[in-house]
Amino acid sequence: MAEKLQAPRGTFDVLPDNAALRTQLIDQIAGPLFAQAGYGRIDTPIFEDTALFARGVGESTDIVSKEMYTFTDQGDRSQTLRPEGTAPVCRAYVEHGMHKLPQPVKLWYEGPFFRQEAPQAGRYRQFFQIGAEALGSDDPALDAESIVLAARLLDGAGVTGARLRIGSLGSGPERAAYSAALKTYLRAHESELSHDVAARIDLNPLRAFDAKHEGTQAVMANAPRLLESISAEDREHFDEVLALLDAANVEYEVDTTLVRGLDYYTRTLFEFTSDKLGAQSGVGGGGRYDGLVEMLGGPATPGIGWAAGIERILAAAEAEAPQAQHPAAYIALDEGADRAAAFALLLKLREVHGLAAQIELAGRSMKGQLKAASRVGAKSLVIFGGGRGQYDAAVKNLTTGEQIELDGLTAGDYYDRIAERVLAGIKV
């Protein structure tokens, strides 16, 4: 038996109802929000040099170490399907010399991303994200503006009850000192930690805070906190971000244990969660990445950004699919009708009169055509007669049931007369 073909594991088809929901989110909600805040849209390639992610995202991250879709192209170059959006945007910023533009440069994007993980609720191998990046300033107001945008997007999308957790990772020597202290602490409790956490004490000790493993959580409850050891300058920056969020009426919880799985984050870090999503509770998140652009070969450039999962936003929002457009006219064909004339009318209604019009395409009975017209919500029905002497065509208002019969198919203005009736709902 031929094997059944289906969408690859962890991927999905977006069918029309769902597509309408997505289009609405991106075009009606996100687009205007970003435009208002001075963010310009950017689209980067779906795949990039593997080195971009290896360097930018970090070798120690799960994303780079085991989740990338990497392939070798015909030129023997290692390419990778993008697993996240920040590194590519920074690459584009450098490549196009955007540091010469007025700073900060604000960019947003939307599209598919790829990570080879075991799929589960809210986690896919191809998933879609909306993201925003602002480069070239470390003003805390930029952090606040970015976070407010994310919050407003979730609001606009109908996500209720989302929690915003926020923290600061600090920077520089304080962060390095903290990292060393945490490693020492973790090693002292190594036997109580989960296997995974113990194995990456040196690679990425911070992620121990994120473990669900009971023993690990018990250890971490008493672990030293990064937020308490950041520099005075970073603390001041963080406090100002919080003050601005207060001013914006954005609710948040300061979380001293907040960590994220990408290496490039510094200072401000945040995450939106919803309890409507199962184990994958994160709707979106982001933070500051003041060293990333330089790491990618550009000038020292601070930056902040976030990304939110479109599937997760929609799952948390449970929004209704917008209604499809109702056609103004549905053209039905009686047996023996002049099909060419009916087709010509169809195009005339669309192209000359700008109407949404459909024509019978499935060979249904007259009764079936009436049902079909009703089902698609057509306002009017145009019936082409079968040349049995009754009429050439009839226009029926499907709401009122009124019907008028029009003869004179060969007259030059015949289609226009029909269109007139359709537009007027029969009466002229």
Place this chain on the structure above:
RNA sequence: GUGGGCGUAGCUCAGCAGGUAGAGCUCCGCGUUGUGGUCGCGGCGGUCGCCGGUUCGAAUCCGGUCGCUCACCCCA
């Protein structure tokens, strides 16, 4: 990769003390030999995931395998 749950019509599911398959919804037709949304009747549609075993006989029992799903890990 590891563990739990599940795989029967397009969709949602029933059937499982083993006797060769059903419902609802959808779709199409008829009821009005030219006219709809309700209702009634009828029809289309399934190698019961796949392979093997037990049995006179398996969708129903056993083994394997594939797939889906949830969870761990991690993250959008």
